[in-house]
Amino acid sequence: QFVESGGGMAQAGGSLRLSCAASGFSINMWVVNWVRQAPGKGPEWVSGVNINDYSAYADAVQGRFFIYRNNARNTVELEMTSLKTEDTALYYCVSSAAIAWAKARPPEPVGGQGTPVTVSQ
Numbered sequence: 001q002f003v004e005s006g007g008g009m010a011q012a013g014g015s016l017r018l019s020c021a022a023s024g025f026s027i028n029m030w031v032v033n034w035v036r037q038a039p040g041k042g043p044e045w046v047s048g049v050n051i052n053d054y055s056a057y058a059d060a061v062q063g064r065f066f067i068y069r070n071n072a073r074n075t076v077e078l079e080m081t082s083l084k085t086e087d088t089a090l091y092y093c094v095s096s097a098a099i100a101w102a103k104a105r106p107p108e109p110v111g112g113q114g115t116p117v118t119v120s121q
Helices: 097-106
Strands: 002-005 009-011 017-023 031-037 043-049 056-057 065-069 075-080 089-096 114-120
Touching: 002 089, 017 031, 017 114, 031 097, 043 065, 043 075, 043 089, 043 097, 056 065, 075 089, 089 097
Parallel strands: 009 114
Antiparallel strands: 002 017, 017 075, 031 043, 031 089, 043 056, 065 075, 089 114
């Protein structure tokens, strides 16, 4: 449904921008969330944007990460700044009926979903 890209390696304090792309339909019709899963840990909701462009963030990334829609590219992007080593994880995007649902029960990634982010000191 969605395809993630933009992950990679960065140094602490650096920035990366992730992209969640939709193909064949308008992503603007969907509530889109970014979720991450660090090695050996469960999924953690990171951020979400609803169809009215209301956005929300986990406390761990508030003020450092920014989610926004790019209508021209039919994507939802996650700008990650002031990266920390604890941001290292597989990042993936998921839809939900409401941001609160994904926040309460972030799903596991499936079938090769996601883009890896590694932050080094």
